[in-house]
Amino acid sequence: xxxxxxxxxxxxxxxxxxxxxxxxxxxxxxxxxxxxxxxxxxxxxxxxxxxxxxxxxxxxxxxxxxxxxxxxxxxxxxxxxxxxxxxxxxxxxxxxxxxxxxxxxxxxxxxxxxxxxxxxxxxxxxxxxxxxxxxxxxxxxxxxxxxxxxxxxxxxxxxxxxxxxxxxxxxxxxxxxxxxxxxxxxxxxxxxxxxxxxxxxxxxxxxxxxxxxxxxxxxxxxxxxxxxxxxxxxxxxxxxxxxxxxxxxxxxxxxxxxxxxxxxxxxxxxxxxxxxxxxxxxxxxxxxxxxxxxxxxxxxxxxxxxxxxxxxxxxxxxxxxxxxxxxxxxxxxxxxxxxxxxxxxxxxxxxxxxxxxxxxxxxxxxxxxxxxxxxxxxxxxxxxxxxx
Numbered sequence: 001x002x003x004x005x006x007x008x009x010x011x012x013x014x015x016x017x018x019x020x021x022x023x024x025x026x027x028x029x030x031x032x033x034x035x036x037x038x039x040x041x042x043x044x045x046x047x048x049x050x051x052x053x054x055x056x057x058x059x060x061x062x063x064x065x066x067x068x069x070x071x072x073x074x075x076x077x078x079x080x081x082x083x084x085x086x087x088x089x090x091x092x093x094x095x096x097x098x099x100x101x102x103x104x105x106x107x108x109x110x111x112x113x114x115x116x117x118x119x120x121x122x123x124x125x126x127x128x129x130x131x132x133x134x135x136x137x138x139x140x141x142x143x144x145x146x147x148x149x150x151x152x153x154x155x156x157x158x159x160x161x162x163x164x165x166x167x168x169x170x171x172x173x174x175x176x177x178x179x180x181x182x183x184x185x186x187x188x189x190x191x192x193x194x195x196x197x198x199x200x201x202x203x204x205x206x207x208x209x210x211x212x213x214x215x216x217x218x219x220x221x222x223x224x225x226x227x228x229x230x231x232x233x234x235x236x237x238x239x240x241x242x243x244x245x246x247x248x249x250x251x252x253x254x255x256x257x258x259x260x261x262x263x264x265x266x267x268x269x270x271x272x273x274x275x276x277x278x279x280x281x282x283x284x285x286x287x288x289x290x291x292x293x294x295x296x297x298x299x300x301x302x303x304x305x306x307x308x309x310x311x312x313x314x315x316x317x318x319x320x321x322x323x324x325x326x327x328x329x330x331x332x333x334x335x336x337x338x339x340x341x342x343x344x345x346x347x348x349x350x351x352x353x354x355x356x357x358x359x360x361x362x363x364x365x366x367x368x369x370x371x372x373x374x375x376x377x378x379x380x381x382x383x384x385x386x387x388x
Contacts, residue, residue, distance in 0.1 A: 204234065
């Protein structure tokens with residue numbers, strides 16, 4: 001059987017491999033602690049669920065406009081003005097089946113063979129594949145771990161070429177939790193504007209910043225029509241399974257994305273759109289409650305990790321991830337390598353994590369603190385036992 005070449009450009013997901021192994025252990029009755037999960041452990045707020053029930057009861061179960069319902073687009077416009085101080089019109093907005101779908105669509109309509117796209121390392125696992133499947137080439141640029149994983153600007157300048165078409169910025173970052181300073185964002189945007197690059201701003205963790213207020217990237221250059229803003233309901237409202245994300249930006253790009261989407265998914269789920277409308281326009285108190293709990297967990301897991309000799313972890317400015325370096329343990333010959341340690345941690349101590357290789361960083365591990373502090377503490381104790 002001949003499979004299309006483009007599929008070979010996609011890397012298999014190690015996170016799914018770890019999840020499968022964890023599921024196998026659970027089926028055997030093992031108490032598995034999952035530090036790999038990329039979703040809040042809180043339930044979707046009741047007002048959002050009620051909106052979904054209402055949509056079902058009133059028959060809002062048919063096809064919607066391909067780029068999103070007018071009600072949801074209006075809610076997004078209101079949200080962007082309220083939270084991000086950004087003014088957009090309906091033709092600047094497209095709703096998709098999650099932010100992952102939004103980013104995929106944008107790559108499809110803007111990048112093609114011979115193009116190059118800058119991706120900062122460590123990166124979210126899907127960024128390189130989004131680019132590669134278009135025929136374009138991802139170009140990786142290093143970052144500074146001790147500066148919230150801001151760009152190494154010397155590397156960035158050297159990475160630019162006549163083929164560079166775009167640049168992807170993810171702050172707050174998955175996997176590192178890093179939140180770039182205003183100075184780093186401005187400098188990156190200045191470089192992108194000079195080179196006339198498309199700028200993707202993945203802001204899915206915008207509400208989970210702890211040490212400074214979040215500023216949407218578009219605010220740094222309101223007149224730049226080559227900035228696309230990607231946001232999501234998944235992390236902010238604990239709606240990962242509802243699959244609603246959206247893009248705001250250049251109306252010509254939005255129109256092209258809608259054209260592509262019309263032939264792939266027809267439209268986002270009608271019931272999920274009704275729920276998302278309530279999420280964005282309704283009571284926002286649950287957002288702050290979740291954020292406060294995540295901050296306490298962040299502080300706890302970082303302190304716990306740094307208490308282990310050979311592990312170093314910078315304090316992330318946002319998200320619910322920790323991205324510690326295990327380089328010290330490797331140098332001490334306490335572990336062979338990070339991937340080997342992750343699989344031993346799962347096999348011998350039933351703790352699920354994600355090796356940094358998945359994110360372009362061989363000596364790190366991504367831990368999620370989207371579980372209770374009690375479970376985090378138990379996972380840390382199991383890790384210490386394994387290291388002994």
